[in-house]
Amino acid sequence: MNAQIPKHIAITMDGNGRWGKARGLSRSEGHFAGVKAMEKVIDACISLRVEALTLYAFSTENWSRPLDEVNYLMSLPIKFFHEKLPQFMKRNIRIRTSGNLKKVPFPTRVAIEKAVKRTRNNDGMVVNFAFNYGGRDDIVQAIKAVVREKDVSGSQDITEMDIEKHLYTNGLPSPDLMIRTGGEQRISNFLLWQAAEAELYFTDVYFPDFDETDLKEAVCCWQKQRGYVSIYEKSM
Numbered sequence: 001m002n003a004q005i006p007k008h009i010a011i012t013m014d015g016n017g018r019w020g021k022a023r024g025l026s027r028s029e030g031h032f033a034g035v036k037a038m039e040k041v042i043d044a045c046i047s048l049r050v051e052a053l054t055l056y057a058f059s060t061e062n063w064s065r066p067l068d069e070v071n072y073l074m075s076l077p078i079k080f081f082h083e084k085l086p087q088f089m090k091r092n093i094r095i096r097t098s099g100n101l102k103k104v105p106f107p108t109r110v111a112i113e114k115a116v117k118r119t120r121n122n123d124g125m126v127v128n129f130a131f132n133y134g135g136r137d138d139i140v141q142a143i144k145a146v147v148r149e150k151d152v153s154g155s156q157d158i159t160e161m162d163i164e165k166h167l168y169t170n171g172l173p174s175p176d177l178m179i180r181t182g183g184e185q186r187i188s189n190f191l192l193w194q195a196a197e198a199e200l201y202f203t204d205v206y207f208p209d210f211d212e213t214d215l216k217e218a219v220c221c222w223q224k225q226r227g228y229v230s231i232y233e234k235s236m
């Protein structure tokens with residue numbers, strides 16, 4: 001029997017700023033190190049044969065940060081996709097995005113949309129970037145889409161399935177395991193609807209230090225909680 005692996009892992013990549021501060025570096029350097037950690041987490045999830053990985057990269061609340069920091073965070077996807085897209089193609093990764101990209105600066109939006117478009121026929125692991133994502137915004141935009149689609153002025157009910165179909169994560173399995181690094185035990189408006197059945201895992205590790213071993217520990221914890229065989233009982 002193979003060890004069960006979560007189909008969909010979602011990560012709140014928190015603690016970049018504190019990681020920088022702890023090393024006498026800037027918050028931006030922390031975010032840069034966070035991107036490097038993200039690349040390794042993607043690789044680790046491919047090795048584990050996870051189907052989908054959602055990475056919380058920028059929340060609807062993050063606009064309230066200092067302008068310099070927001071600008072830096074907006075520049076990261078441009079650099080990231082420019083550098084990584086060939087590898088994503090090679091590794092058969094499909095990029096998706098969850099969040100309102102209309103409000104994102106044009107060059108950032110173009111870079112993200114290009115990655116989505118270029119990888120859309122890949123059928124390997126899905127890497128879903130939650131960018132300008134808010135769980136409340138997700139639900140509101142889904143309800144608006146349902147209202148547009150259906151005649152809800154009459155007695156017709158809106159079902160959970162209708163809403164599900166229009167969430168930004170439409171088509172992805174529900175997250176089985178949600179990890180938050182950085183020591184805070186908060187939801188921070190992440191996947192509010194989708195989290196209904198998820199196992200929550202919190203770790204003090206700052207995201208730039210989060211590596212394959214930490215990921216496996218989280219998966220192992222999920223396996224124990226669900227009564228599955230642990231990955232540590234299998235050679236990976």
Ligand code: IPE
Pocket residue numbers: 013014015016017018019057058059062073182
């Ligand atoms: C998470 O790290 C990254 C983003 C929110 C973009 P933080 O920037 O929140 O780092 P801390 O929590 O201040 O350490």
Ligand code: IPE
Pocket residue numbers: 012013014015056057058059062184186188
């Ligand atoms: C959550 O982290 C958002 C992302 C990681 C993108 P934050 O640092 O923004 O959340 P709060 O401010 O602690 O709630």
Ligand code: MG
Pocket residue numbers: 014015016182
């Ligand atoms: Mg934070």
